[in-house]
Amino acid sequence: MEPIKILxxxxxxxxxxxxxxxxxxxxxxxxxxxxxxxxxxxxDSTNYQLIITDLIMPEMDGTELCERIKRKRPEAKVYALTGRVELYDDHKLEKFGFDGIIQKPISMNSLKETIESAVENIRRL
Incomplete structure (x- = not known):
C-alpha cells in the first residue's frame, strides 16, 4: 500500500x-x-491526502488556506494546528472546512491517534 502523503x-x-x-x-x-x-x-504538483496547517500565519492564515484547498480538492482532509484552542471550537472550524484539530504543544501520542484516525477515513474513500 502506498504511503499517505501529508503536507x-x-x-x-x-x-x-x-x-x-x-x-x-x-x-x-x-x-x-x-x-x-x-x-x-x-x-499543484503533488496529490496530498492530508494537510495539517497552522491557523495563525502571516499573509494568509490557516482558515483561508483551508477554504482554498477545499475549493480545489474537496476530498483532501485538512486539519487545523493551533495552540489557541479556546479561540477555535470544532463547530467554528467545520464552517471553514476543517476535518479536525491538532493542539499545540504537540503530544506524540495525541498526534499519532489523530493522524491514524484521519488515515483510516482517507483509506475508506
Missing part, C-alpha cells in the same frame, strides 16, 4: 520540523512548507 504548513520552523519528523517516523510521506502560498503551489 505540513507552519511558519514556525521548529514546530514544522518536529511534526515532520514524527509523522515520517510513523511511516507517512511528509513534506513541510513555511507558508500558505508555498502549500498551494506545492499542491
Amino acid at each position: 505540513v504548513v507552519d511558519n514556525e520552523e521548529d514546530q514544522r520540523r518536529l511534526i515532520g519528523i514524527i509523522l515520517t517516523k510513523f511511516g507517512y510521506s511528509v513534506k513541510t512548507v513555511s507558508s500558505a502560498e508555498a502549500a498551494l503551489k506545492d499542491m
Whole structure:
C-alpha cells in the first residue's frame, strides 16, 4: 500500500520540523512548507491526502488556506494546528472546512491517534 502523503504548513520552523519528523517516523510521506502560498503551489504538483496547517500565519492564515484547498480538492482532509484552542471550537472550524484539530504543544501520542484516525477515513474513500 502506498504511503499517505501529508503536507505540513507552519511558519514556525521548529514546530514544522518536529511534526515532520514524527509523522515520517510513523511511516507517512511528509513534506513541510513555511507558508500558505508555498502549500498551494506545492499542491499543484503533488496529490496530498492530508494537510495539517497552522491557523495563525502571516499573509494568509490557516482558515483561508483551508477554504482554498477545499475549493480545489474537496476530498483532501485538512486539519487545523493551533495552540489557541479556546479561540477555535470544532463547530467554528467545520464552517471553514476543517476535518479536525491538532493542539499545540504537540503530544506524540495525541498526534499519532489523530493522524491514524484521519488515515483510516482517507483509506475508506
